[in-house]
Amino acid sequence: xxxxxxxNKLEKLxxxxxxxxxxxxxxxxxxxxxxxxxxxxxxxxxxxxxxAAMLVLFLNVFAIFNSDGKMQEGNLDEVVRVMQLSTSNxxxxx
Amino acid sequence: MLTNQQFEKIYDEFKSLVYTLALNYVQQADxxxxxxQEVFVKIxxxxxxxxxxxxxxxxxxxxxxxxxxxxxxxRKKSKKRFGVFSSLFNAETNEPVAVAGxxxxxxxxxxxxxxxxxxxxxxxxxxVNQRTALILTRIEERPQTEVAEVMNIxxxxxxxxxxxxxxSLQKKLDETKD
Numbered sequence: 001x002x003x004x005x006x007x008n009k010l011e012k013l014x015x016x017x018x019x020x021x022x023x024x025x026x027x028x029x030x031x032x033x034x035x036x037x038x039x040x041x042x043x044x045x046x047x048x049x050x051x052a053a054m055l056v057l058f059l060n061v062f063a064i065f066n067s068d069g070k071m072q073e074g075n076l077d078e079v080v081r082v083m084q085l086s087t088s089n090x091x092x093x094x
Numbered sequence: 095m096l097t098n099q100q101f102e103k104i105y106d107e108f109k110s111l112v113y114t115l116a117l118n119y120v121q122q123a124d125x126x127x128x129x130x131q132e133v134f135v136k137i138x139x140x141x142x143x144x145x146x147x148x149x150x151x152x153x154x155x156x157x158x159x160x161x162x163x164x165x166x167x168x169r170k171k172s173k174k175r176f177g178v179f180s181s182l183f184n185a186e187t188n189e190p191v192a193v194a195g196x197x198x199x200x201x202x203x204x205x206x207x208x209x210x211x212x213x214x215x216x217x218x219x220x221x222v223n224q225r226t227a228l229i230l231t232r233i234e235e236r237p238q239t240e241v242a243e244v245m246n247i248x249x250x251x252x253x254x255x256x257x258x259x260x261x262s263l264q265k266k267l268d269e270t271k272d
Contacts, residue, residue, distance in 0.1 A: 008263040009213050013232045016210070017201040022115040025127060026105060029134045038136070 095140045104141075105134060108152070114160050114201060118233045119163035121199045121214050129166050133159050143216035149243070156244045160226055216266050227252050 112133050116126035144154050197211050230241045242249045
């Protein structure tokens with residue numbers, strides 16, 4: 001009896017009819033598509049690109065402010081020493 | 095990319111299917127229209143991703159519609175959860191804030207509304223897979239083989255989901271009567 005109860009109720013679902021979509025729905029869909037097509041890029045992409053550009057800029061500024069002339073010279077001396085480069089124009093060591 | 099003509103043809107063929115399926119999930123005409131709009135925009139934008147070898151166009155559209163319905167329901171539940179922080183009473187009149195009618199299914203006759211509203215309340219509380227299997231078989235009246243294809247499971251799995259759905263519904267029905 002109890003089992004029939006839910007089955008009886010589920011039978012009522014057969015009375016639900018398929019319904020036509022409202023006539024203005026297609027117009028709404030086309031408007032939505034046109035709006036999406038007129039946008040250059042999704043908002044998320046634009047925000048992500050902006051954030052990445054800011055990060056690169058920040059890193060470059062950070063690197064510039066943290067470097068000085070002495071360090072560059074020190075680096076050059078180190079390169080000369082390691083590569084055993086000549087700092088004079090003589091071909092042969094006299 | 096679909097041409098306008100192709101898209102119109104798809105729309106004409108599947109508009110009732112999509113709209114009615116959305117209604118059967120959310121039982122509210124305005125919400126079903128929003129879902130149907132999202133579904134067809136997705137069909138337009140992602141038609142090139144549909145592989146006819148893996149699923150028919152109808153199955154693909156069924157899947158998109160079901161996914162959008164379930165997403166919509168999840169978002170709505172989430173909004174209601176945060177709504178607990180807003181007052182339930184009108185600040186000026188001190189009367190309870192009126193809640194908009196949640197049940198409006200144009201495919202349901204007036205004489206069946208009360209019974210089906212109660213039934214849908216029970217169906218809506220089922221786990222997602224059981225709910226989908228039940229809606230597709232008992233309301234959409236799709237054969238179990240087609241339901242299995244849409245849900246990407248075996249026919250036996252569909253039968254099992256339906257069995258469990260009926261048991262859950264019976265249990266909930268008994269609890270409401272007690």
